[in-house]
Every structure is written in C-alpha cells, then in structure tokens.
Amino acid sequence: MNAFFLLTERPEAYNLPAAPTRAANRVAPSLLSGLATVAGLAFAAIALFAEKK
Amino acid sequence: MPDATTDHQPDEAAITPKNAHDTIQPAGEWQGPTYYGRSQLKQAPFENWVVGGYIFLAAVSGSSALLSAIADTVKGSAAAATVRRGRYLSLLAPTIGSALLVYDLHTPKRFYNMLRIAKKTSPMSIGTWILMTFSAFAGVSAGAQFAADRWRSLGWLRRVASVTQIPAAAAGAGLSTYTASLLSATSTPLWAAAPMSMAVRFSASSIAVGASALSVGETSAHTSRVLETLTAAALVTELVATAASHETYRRTGVDEALDGGWGKVESLGGTGVGIVLPLGLQIVSLLARRRMPTVAAVAVLAGSLMMRVAIMSAGDESASRPEISFRFAQPENLPENRRSRVRRQRRRVSP
Numbered sequence: 001m002n003a004f005f006l007l008t009e010r011p012e013a014y015n016l017p018a019a020p021t022r023a024a025n026r027v028a029p030s031l032l033s034g035l036a037t038v039a040g041l042a043f044a045a046i047a048l049f050a051e052k053k
Numbered sequence: 054m055p056d057a058t059t060d061h062q063p064d065e066a067a068i069t070p071k072n073a074h075d076t077i078q079p080a081g082e083w084q085g086p087t088y089y090g091r092s093q094l095k096q097a098p099f100e101n102w103v104v105g106g107y108i109f110l111a112a113v114s115g116s117s118a119l120l121s122a123i124a125d126t127v128k129g130s131a132a133a134a135t136v137r138r139g140r141y142l143s144l145l146a147p148t149i150g151s152a153l154l155v156y157d158l159h160t161p162k163r164f165y166n167m168l169r170i171a172k173k174t175s176p177m178s179i180g181t182w183i184l185m186t187f188s189a190f191a192g193v194s195a196g197a198q199f200a201a202d203r204w205r206s207l208g209w210l211r212r213v214a215s216v217t218q219i220p221a222a223a224a225g226a227g228l229s230t231y232t233a234s235l236l237s238a239t240s241t242p243l244w245a246a247a248p249m250s251m252a253v254r255f256s257a258s259s260i261a262v263g264a265s266a267l268s269v270g271e272t273s274a275h276t277s278r279v280l281e282t283l284t285a286a287a288l289v290t291e292l293v294a295t296a297a298s299h300e301t302y303r304r305t306g307v308d309e310a311l312d313g314g315w316g317k318v319e320s321l322g323g324t325g326v327g328i329v330l331p332l333g334l335q336i337v338s339l340l341a342r343r344r345m346p347t348v349a350a351v352a353v354l355a356g357s358l359m360m361r362v363a364i365m366s367a368g369d370e371s372a373s374r375p376e377i378s379f380r381f382a383q384p385e386n387l388p389e390n391r392r393s394r395v396r397r398q399r400r401r402v403s404p
Contacts, residue, residue: 015088015375017382023238024174026248030237031176034230034252037294038119041260041287042226045120048279049127 105362114146115229116263122222147188187224229259310371319363327356
C-alpha cells in the first residue's frame with residue numbers, strides 16, 4: 001500500500017508488459033458476441049422448425 | 054525488480070535491460086528483446102484434455118437443451134423423440150462435465166467455494182452460476198421426461214419438463230458461450246487476442262455439435278433436414294469466425310503459437326475434420342438427394358473437441374514464449390486499443 005515502482009527503462013526490460021490491460025474488460029464484448037451468435041442461430045432453428053414439410 | 058547482473062547468462066536472442074530501449078521496435082511491430090528469454094507469463098493451470106473435455110460437453114449439453122426446447126415449442130409432439138434425446142444429452146455437462154471440473158480443481162471443496170461468491174467481472178464465477186442454473190433446470194427436465202416415459206401414471210410430468218426446459222434453454226445458451234469469455238479474460242496472448250471472433254467461433258461450434266448430436270438416430274425426415282441445415286449454417290459461421298480469428302492472430306503476432314503440433318491439430322482436426330469434411334459430405338448428400346451420413350455428425354463432434362483442446366494447448370504455447378507475449382502487449386496490438394484506435398480514426402475522418 002502507498003508504494004509505487006519507478007521504471008527507469010522500458011517495461012520490457014523488467015519482464016513487464018508495455019501496455020497492461022484489464023482482462024475483465026474483454027468479458028462483456030466476448031459474451032455478447034457469443035450470445036448474439038447463439039441467438040441468431042436459434043432464430044434460424046425456429047424458422048426452420050416452423051417451415052412446412 | 055529483477056537485476057540484469059544475476060548469474061543468468063543472456064542467450065543471443067535476449068538482451069540486457071541496459072540496452073533494451075535501443076532495440077525496441079515501434080509499437081505494433083515488436084520483434085524480440087525479451088528478459089533473458091524467460092517466460093513473461095505463467096501457463097494456465099488447466100489440464101487441457103480435462104477442461105477442454107468439459108468445455109466440449111458444456112457445448113453439447115447447452116445447445117442440445119436449447120435446440121430441443123425450440124423443437125418442442127415449435128413442433129410439439131411431432132418432435133417428441135428429438136426433444137427426449139435433447140433432454141438426456143443436456144445431462145452431459147451437469148454429470149460428466151462437472152466431474153471433469155472437480156477433477157481439474159483436485160478437490161470438490163474448491164468447486165463448493167466458487168458457489169460462495171458471485172462476481173460479475175469474473176467469467177469463472179459467471180460460468181459457475183450458469184452451470185448450476187443449467188444443471189438444476191436441465192436435471193429436472195430430463196428427470197421428468199424419464200419418469201413420464203417410464204411410468205404412464207406420471208405422464209403429467211411432461212408438462213413439468215416443458216416448463217423447466219425454457220430456463221434450461223436460456224442457461225444452455227450461456228453455457229455454450231461463456232467458455233470462450235473465460236479464456237479471453239486471461240493474459241494468455243492467443244486467447245486474449247481475438248475475444249469476439251473466438252466467442253463467435255465457440256458459440257457457432259456449440260450449435261453445430263448440438264444439432265449434429267441430435268441428428269444421430271433421427272427418424273423424421275423433416276427434423277433431419279432441419280438439423281442438417283442448422284449444422285451447415287453453424288459450420289459456415291464457425292468457418293468465417295475461424296478465418297477472422299486467424300487474421301487477428303497474424304496481425305497481432307500471436308499466430309506463431311499455432312506453428313507447432315497443436316496448430317496442426319487446430320487446422321487439420323478442428324477446421325478440416327470438424328468443418329470442411331462435414332460441409333463437403335453435406336454437399337455430396339444434397340446432390341445425391343440422400344440424408345447426411347452419421348459420419349458427418351461424428352466428424353463435427355470430433356472436430357469441435359479437437360478445436361477446443363488445440364486452442365487451449367496453443368494458448369499455453371503462446372504464454373510460454375516471451376517473444377509472443379511481449380509482441381502482443383505492445384499498445385497497438387491489444388484488442389481494447391485496436392477498438393479505440395478505430396474510433397479515433399473515425400472521428401478524424403468525420404467532419
């Protein structure tokens with residue numbers, strides 16, 4: 001707590017990523033893309049099942 | 054902070070921190086200085102065949118529950134056999150899948166502890182609750198179906214199955230989707246590079262395996278045709294998403310993780326056996342005016358399993374190779390920054 005690290009070189013020199021990101025930020029776009037795909041194919045299934053023989 | 058003067062001797066490809074900045078490439082074109090060639094990331098602590106098996110069973114169960122619920126709602130008793138198979142197939146994830154998860158966690162207590170919290174930013178937590186919700190409703194639905202089939206006096210349980218299949222189908226959609234988000238929400242370069250196209254790929258593959266599994270043993274010509282068409286649509290979607298994922302891997306420099314054996318499994322097994330072969334067999338069947346052979350459904354199932362295990366294993370490869378993780382961590386290569394860069398460019402273009 002209340003500590004910071006001053007990097008005097010590029011982050012790579014310390015085995016750190018140059019641009020760290022929050023992995024949790026990828027959850028919503030990923031989940032929504034997947035659910036949209038499932039929803040699209042589910043609507044296709046409804047249309048196909050409802051088709052007359 | 055690590056010290057460059059430790060007794061670790063840098064190899065030819067590695068550099069010392071002193072001259073790191075001299076050889077750093079422009080953002081987005083990282084070519085190589087690493088910290089003595091050491092891994093920057095730890096590999097995910099999964100057993101890939103075990104967790105890959107769970108992800109596959111989650112896809113089969115979730116999509117079977119969803120498609121059988123649709124068949125029951127739209128076609129009613131005309132699709133009774135398909136609905137029965139779907140309800141029984143939906144038990145795969147709650148039973149064998151959960152056992153695989155507990156095996157990978159080494160003790161049931163860890164699984165129990167995950168039920169003590171609900172965290173909306175954690176796909177692991179979201180997934181745990183999706184699995185529990187799905188297991189409860191799919192279990193009741195399948196149990197009611199079984200009891201109604203076995204004892205005539207309990208025929209009213211079919212109504213219970215019809216009611217509980219709706220929440221099971223909703224949870225099934227989540228179950229067949231969240232596993233891609235689970236992998237994307239890590240620092241593993243191959244999984245994090247293309248979160249949206251990988252989610253589309255996993256989801257489309259889930260619907261393909263669900264439709265294929267339901268089509269095995271189907272006697273109704275109309276239902277067979279519907280399931281075959283749905284499988285083909287899902288496979289084409291998966292193929293497009295696979296191409297989009299590979300393009301992103303190439304652009305962000307993580308595609309080297311697919312150069313090895315697991316890359317071959319992904320391309321030959323996942324794409325060749327799982328997508329191209331069944332699509333080809335379906336075209337041949339259409340031309341010959343015959344039903345798609347069972348081998349096509351088996352190919353879809355086998356290819357989907359191989360694709361998932363290969364993606365997981367190649368992800369480990371990308372995490373263990375520092376040049377891949379460093380290259381991916383350049384600001385221009387990260388998914389979040391790619392999106393904001395596109396927005397900036399659009400603002401510049403618009404008046």
